[in-house]
Amino acid sequence: MPPANADIATTWAFLEEGVxxxxxxxxxxxxxxxxxxxxxxxxxYCTSSKHSTSANLTGFALYGRIVHYFVQHLxxxxxxxxxxxxxxxxxxxxxxxxxxxxxxxx
Numbered sequence: 001m002p003p004a005n006a007d008i009a010t011t012w013a014f015l016e017e018g019v020x021x022x023x024x025x026x027x028x029x030x031x032x033x034x035x036x037x038x039x040x041x042x043x044x045y046c047t048s049s050k051h052s053t054s055a056n057l058t059g060f061a062l063y064g065r066i067v068h069y070f071v072q073h074l075x076x077x078x079x080x081x082x083x084x085x086x087x088x089x090x091x092x093x094x095x096x097x098x099x100x101x102x103x104x105x106x
Contacts (some may be wrong), residue, residue, distance in 0.1 A: 001037045004044040011045040012065045014038075019066065050064055 014105045018038040021030060046059045 001041055001045075005048050006041075006045065007105050008045070008061050008065070011041055012062065015062070016065070016069060076083055 006014075015038060018034065020031070021028070021034075042062060043069050045062060
């Protein structure tokens with residue numbers, strides 16, 4: 001866990017691992033200790049007077065990183081879905097061609 005006065009890059013690197021775990025490893029539970037470590041890291045960052053005089057402004061920097069993470073994650077899912085869909089379409093087309101070929105000469 002990053003120190004309470006860690007900068008945005010250090011804090012986000014720690015938080016990103018947790019967010020990525022939640023989003024990509026749904027079959028693996030997030031431990032109670034890990035959850036509270038993530039919560040504490042973001043709380044410490046937002047309330048540290050080193051970063052800003054307003055927790056809202058400081059939190060906005062983390063919010064921007066989270067938004068960016070989700071945009072990238074959704075693009076990845078869209079690309080994977082497109083690849084799987086294209087692959088299935090190719091398989092279905094070749095199967096139907098094979099079936100037509102066999103039935104037309106039966």
